[in-house]
Each structure stands twice: as C-alpha cells, then as structure tokens.
Amino acid sequence: MTELDDPVGGSLRGAHAALARTVGRVATYPADVATFCAVPADPTDQDWADLARLVGPGGLADLFTAPGTPPADWAPEFAMPGRQLVAPDPTGDVDPRVVELGRADDAAMLELATRTRPGPFFTRTAQLGTFLGIRDGGELVAMAGQRLRPGGWVEISAVCTDRRARGQGLAAVLVAAQVARTVADGGRPFLHVVDTNAGARALYARLGFTERRRVVFRGFRVPA
Ligand SMILES: CC(C)(COP(=O)(O)OP(=O)(O)OC[C@H]1O[C@@H](n2cnc3c(N)ncnc32)[C@H](O)[C@@H]1OP(=O)(O)O)[C@@H](O)C(=O)NCCC(=O)NCCS
Known part of the structure; x- marks a missing residue:
C-alpha cells in the first residue's frame, strides 16, 4: 500500500502525468485543476527552491499530506489533522x-x-x-x-x-x-x-x- 503514502506524487507521475507541471523532483497540477504539490519524502534545499519556482513568489505551496519541512521563511497557511x-x-x-x-x-x-x-x-x-x-x-x-x-x-x-x-x-x-x-x-x-x-x-x-x-x-x- 506504499502508493498511499504519497498520493499526489503517485498521481502526477502516473495517471495524471499529462497534467503535471514539473520542476526537478517536484510537481503540481494546473491551478484550475488542483493546488496539490508533490514533494519527495526527503526534500533537499534544491527541491524547495524548485517548488518556489513552480508556485511563484507569494504562491501557495499546498503539500497535501507530504511530511517535509519547508524553509523557515515559508509562512504556514494551514495545518489540518485528518485521516486516510x-x-x-x-x-x-x-x-x-x-x-x-x-x-x-x-x-x-x-x-x-x-x-x-x-x-x-x-x-x-x-x-x-x-x-x-x-x-x-x-x-x-x-x-x-x-x-x-x-x-x-x-x-x-x-x-x-x-x-x-x-x-x-x-x-x-x-x-x-x-x-x-x-x-x-x-x-x-x-x-x-x-x-x-x-x-x-x-x-x-x-x-x-x-x-x-x-x-x-x-x-x-x-x-x-
Ligand atoms: C457530509 C455530507 C456529504 C453528508 O451528506 P448527506 O447526504 O446528508 O449524508 P447521508 O444522508 O447519506 O448520511 C448522513 C449520515 O452521516 C452522518 N452525519 C451527517 N451529518 C452529520 C453531523 N453533522 N454530525 C454527525 N453525523 C452526521 C450520520 O451518520 C447520518 O446518518 P443518518 O442517516 O442517521 O442521518 C453533507 O453534510 C455535506 O455535503 N457536507 C459538506 C461537504 C462535506 O463536508 N463533504 C465531505 C468531505 S470529506
């Protein structure tokens, strides 16, 4: 069931690949489809820089359920506990x-x-x-x-x-x-x-x- 540990990444690399907007190891959907971003489980400084490029200055990095910790100057917008x-x-x-x-x-x-x-x-x-x-x-x-x-x-x-x-x-x-x-x-x-x-x-x-x-x-x- 490990596919369920990274549902956004699995979708953007697989069934939704045609929709993926990708920079390096990070990806997201077009804004009129979804805001969810795929980030590797072990994000590096380069991955966060790529994600910043992908969503743009002042943009929302919607990590969905990905666990990584973004750079300290990224302001938390929401954190909602939930269940899969x-x-x-x-x-x-x-x-x-x-x-x-x-x-x-x-x-x-x-x-x-x-x-x-x-x-x-x-x-x-x-x-x-x-x-x-x-x-x-x-x-x-x-x-x-x-x-x-x-x-x-x-x-x-x-x-x-x-x-x-x-x-x-x-x-x-x-x-x-x-x-x-x-x-x-x-x-x-x-x-x-x-x-x-x-x-x-x-x-x-x-x-x-x-x-x-x-x-x-x-x-x-x-x-x-
Ligand atoms: C959640 C939602 C989809 C339920 O729609 P619904 O058509 O009324 O649901 P159903 O009639 O099939 O089932 C209702 C059951 O859910 C539970 N339930 C629904 N609302 C509840 C509430 N406010 N508190 C506790 N239980 C509730 C009950 O078990 C209820 O059973 P009942 O048949 O004894 O009343 C509806 O309230 C809704 O659209 N909410 C806003 C959107 C949303 O939150 N969607 C879910 C996102 S994960």
Missing part, C-alpha cells in the same frame, strides 16, 4: 437515482461544491475522474467524484449534498456507488477526511471505511 481511509468491498446494487455526470454538468458541479465546500474544487477539478450525482427535479443536489490516482488506487472526493437534501442518505448512496464503480473499473477506492468533519467521518465509518493512517494537510506561503 480505505473502502470496504462493494455491497448491494447501485441506487437507480445515481447518474454519471459529464462536461455539461461542470457549472452545476462547481456551484454545488462552492455552496457545500467539500474541499478545494476548481473549474477543471471534475476532469480528474468520474463524477456521479443525484438530481432532484433536474437540479444537481448531491455528488461524489474521483480525484487522486496513485498506483491502482482511486481517491473518492468532492462528496457533498446540498443543505436542503441532507439526511436522506444521498451521500451514502453516492459514496457506495463510487466504491462499486471504482472496483468495477479495476481500481481500489480510498479517501481523505479532516478530523473536524464529524458528519463525514460518521458517514464513512457507517459505510465500512477503515483508517489506514493519520495525516496532516499542510500548506505554506512562499515568500513574495
């Missing part, structure tokens, strides 16, 4: 309300993510993988997507339900559908959640996800 969870085997049939979303749904996905804030979401984030949703009267009210792809693993992400549709089991249905879809396509599903998100943690526990490791999501501001 691995999915159970799929069970049951997929709920018939679940539909696959496409490019025609890009605006609706961005709006739903902006309203519900499941995590960082930009104009092209949904291009990282398959997104599944549930509509009510033609309006997208809940979705669950795929994001990082280290090795054969597929991260379930952007799980969110419009406030008016919560507590009806829609997120549970969509996460279960993503697990089934990912496994059917030959992938192994996992996800990340911040410790402060009690609702999401309870949901994933109820669905049978198990903790693989604790992580800290960290971001630093590169000096201007």
Whole structure:
C-alpha cells in the first residue's frame, strides 16, 4: 500500500502525468485543476527552491499530506489533522437515482461544491475522474467524484449534498456507488477526511471505511 503514502506524487507521475507541471523532483497540477504539490519524502534545499519556482513568489505551496519541512521563511497557511481511509468491498446494487455526470454538468458541479465546500474544487477539478450525482427535479443536489490516482488506487472526493437534501442518505448512496464503480473499473477506492468533519467521518465509518493512517494537510506561503 506504499502508493498511499504519497498520493499526489503517485498521481502526477502516473495517471495524471499529462497534467503535471514539473520542476526537478517536484510537481503540481494546473491551478484550475488542483493546488496539490508533490514533494519527495526527503526534500533537499534544491527541491524547495524548485517548488518556489513552480508556485511563484507569494504562491501557495499546498503539500497535501507530504511530511517535509519547508524553509523557515515559508509562512504556514494551514495545518489540518485528518485521516486516510480505505473502502470496504462493494455491497448491494447501485441506487437507480445515481447518474454519471459529464462536461455539461461542470457549472452545476462547481456551484454545488462552492455552496457545500467539500474541499478545494476548481473549474477543471471534475476532469480528474468520474463524477456521479443525484438530481432532484433536474437540479444537481448531491455528488461524489474521483480525484487522486496513485498506483491502482482511486481517491473518492468532492462528496457533498446540498443543505436542503441532507439526511436522506444521498451521500451514502453516492459514496457506495463510487466504491462499486471504482472496483468495477479495476481500481481500489480510498479517501481523505479532516478530523473536524464529524458528519463525514460518521458517514464513512457507517459505510465500512477503515483508517489506514493519520495525516496532516499542510500548506505554506512562499515568500513574495
Ligand atoms: C457530509 C455530507 C456529504 C453528508 O451528506 P448527506 O447526504 O446528508 O449524508 P447521508 O444522508 O447519506 O448520511 C448522513 C449520515 O452521516 C452522518 N452525519 C451527517 N451529518 C452529520 C453531523 N453533522 N454530525 C454527525 N453525523 C452526521 C450520520 O451518520 C447520518 O446518518 P443518518 O442517516 O442517521 O442521518 C453533507 O453534510 C455535506 O455535503 N457536507 C459538506 C461537504 C462535506 O463536508 N463533504 C465531505 C468531505 S470529506
């Protein structure tokens, strides 16, 4: 499971290589896709200099869960304890309300993510993988997507339900559908959640996800 120790690096070197912006041993996504940066486990001064070049003066170095310590003059922007969870085997049939979303749904996905804030979401984030949703009267009210792809693993992400549709089991249905879809396509599903998100943690526990490791999501501001 070591691919899960560096999910951003594994994705940018593998399934998402075509999207990678790389300098030396560090890499990141285009800004309209994701802010996550891949940094080696043993970063050198040269790696930090390359990352500063990649994100630019005053830019955000979003290390995701990478453990290295940046230079002292990089200001900590956030540090959020969280967990990496691995999915159970799929069970049951997929709920018939679940539909696959496409490019025609890009605006609706961005709006739903902006309203519900499941995590960082930009104009092209949904291009990282398959997104599944549930509509009510033609309006997208809940979705669950795929994001990082280290090795054969597929991260379930952007799980969110419009406030008016919560507590009806829609997120549970969509996460279960993503697990089934990912496994059917030959992938192994996992996800990340911040410790402060009690609702999401309870949901994933109820669905049978198990903790693989604790992580800290960290971001630093590169000096201007
Ligand atoms: C978390 C979220 C996706 C749940 O959506 P939902 O469609 O209401 O979820 P479901 O109805 O499938 O499941 C709700 C279950 O989750 C748990 N849960 C949900 N909100 C909770 C809360 N605030 N506190 C504790 N448990 C909660 C409960 O176990 C609940 O079970 P119930 O069926 O007995 O009510 C939704 O609250 C949301 O969009 N939050 C903002 C975005 C977000 O944080 N996404 C997760 C990122 S990892």
